[in-house]
Amino acid sequence: MRVVIVGAGQAGAALAAKLRALGHEGPITMIGEEAAPPYQRPPLSKGYLLGQMEEDRLWLRAPDFWAENAIDLRLGTPVTAIDRTARTVTVGDETLAYDALALTTGSAPRRLPAAIGGDLQGVFTVRTLADVDAMRAEFVPGRRVVIVGGGYIGLEAAAVASKLGLAVTVLEMAPRILQRVAAPETSDYIRALHQSHGVTILEGTALERLLGGPRVTGARLADGREVPADFVIVGVGITPGTALAEAAGLALDNGIATDEMGRTSDPAIWSAGDCASFPWNGRRIRLESVGNAIDQAEAVAANMLGADRPYVATPWFWSDQFDLKLQIAGLNTGYDRIITRSEGMAGVSFWYYRGNTLLAVDAMNDPRAYMVGKRLIDAGKSPAPEVLADAPDLKVLLK
Known part of the structure; x- marks a missing residue:
């Protein structure tokens, strides 16, 4: 099976590496619009901008990883067209054939x-x-x-x-x-x-x-x-990278619409990362996070190889500002109540509820609150709001 991956960011890199880790021996070509090899984006507005991180520390993999794993990495040239009938993509003056195509085209700033x-x-x-x-x-x-x-x-x-x-x-x-x-x-x-x-x-x-x-x-x-x-x-937000998919006639819905396996409206084309929307808890969402880019891309890699396992997202995010480490678990959409827990000088956390259902937690310099909240949310457990508010030790909520 010839795999072509359009987009060489976090999702594309994770997908290519996972295909090889799962034993795929066919050709893999990954095409990136930027000249730089796959790199981390979150440090750009933090450590890299501060001058605390050198460029080579941004790389997701060592420079020789791609060649050692027979991944044909092509940089600095965008894919300009997809021919779904012929199953080819156009890159510059070249046409590349695929059996399976993955769109990990990320997003662009407004x-x-x-x-x-x-x-x-x-x-x-x-x-x-x-x-x-x-x-x-x-x-x-x-x-x-x-x-x-x-x-x-x-x-x-x-x-x-x-x-x-x-x-x-x-x-x-x-x-x-x-x-x-x-x-x-x-x-x-x-x-x-x-x-x-x-x-x-x-x-x-x-x-x-x-x-x-x-x-x-x-x-x-x-x-x-x-x-x-x-x-x-x-910094007024981003838009999903859907232009190539739209020109190819793929279904869009707040991004490139995929099913729970990561397939687009064309069964030979898959999508993952910032550009892809997918079913989650009875609705369709699109997540802009490193965690989702990696997890979804790895799930798509497995499904490309026949795993046939739905992707189940467990949303989490973070932000570093001054001496603040903000960690977020879950999605707070539809909350109607906030429970505040203060750990004195150590930190504070805000817990989002809809009725008696725990949706999300924002933990400020409080890694324990984040850890407990994420485990509860991922497990679908919701301690009663009054129990959460009064618990002397958050870990008791996990029992």
């Missing part, structure tokens, strides 16, 4: 429209190694950065900039930071953390346009205020 200054020099996004390399020289103590978007990417970049001595302003159009993904309690905790480090956070504040030309000099807000900026970072 950008500000050119009409409001999104194309000015000095405006950056944080998604690829090239993105971060392009902005690293901007991080000079005393300079001013405006960050558009109060989600995790924007806040992580804000923390790095503050630690490096820059004056940081975060603009969030919603009434509070992290509104789409977290409870007010988590937003309040992280807002206070940033403010204690001198970060200015403007919530409920829309951007009218960026100022300057050809290079950005500031931001004009919808209320008429102007904020000076030496450069701008845009």
Whole structure:
């Protein structure tokens, strides 16, 4: 079986490696649009941007791994077309045949429209190694950065900039930071953390346009205020990489739609990672996380080889900001109640319930709460909210 993998990020790399680990001996070709070999993305906005991690520490595998495992890694050239009838993909001037095709095309950052200054020099996004390399020289103590978007990417970049001595302003159009993904309690905790480090956070504040030309000099807000900026970072979310799938006529639904095995609407084509949506607990979701990219890709690899096992996601996420390690287990969609547990100076955790069902936990510098919460959620267990609130030791909830 000839396998072609389009996308050489976390999911693509995990899928290729798992195929070999499971004993697949047929040809594997993995095609990446970027020039860099498969690498970790989370450290880009943390350790790498801070200068605490060298580029080679980002690599997911040693450079010789791909050749040693007979994985034909092709970098720096995108796939431009899929011919489902002929079962081929077009890469540059070449056509490659496949028996099974995997789309691990990831996602792309949303950008500000050119009409409001999104194309000015000095405006950056944080998604690829090239993105971060392009902005690293901007991080000079005393300079001013405006960050558009109060989600995790924007806040992580804000923390790095503050630690490096820059004056940081975060603009969030919603009434509070992290509104789409977290409870007010988590937003309040992280807002206070940033403010204690001198970060200015403007919530409920829309951007009218960026100022300057050809290079950005500031931001004009919808209320008429102007904020000076030496450069701008845009962190307003990502969109799944569906263009290739759409052009090939595959079904889309908040990403490339797959069944519980990872198959798309074409049985010869599979998908995994940020770009793929899949059935979960009676609804369809798409997860943007390293954990899902690896687990889903490995499940797809097994199913390509005939395992016929549904992928069962166990969502988890994390974020590092200043001295905060935020760990998240589960999905909080539909919560109607928050239980707060404080471990004194050690940390705090917020537990999301819908009725008496535990949905998720946000653990701030509290690895025990995260561990217990994840085990409970993965097992489908929900301690009564009052029991959770009063338990002297969280581990008793696992018994």
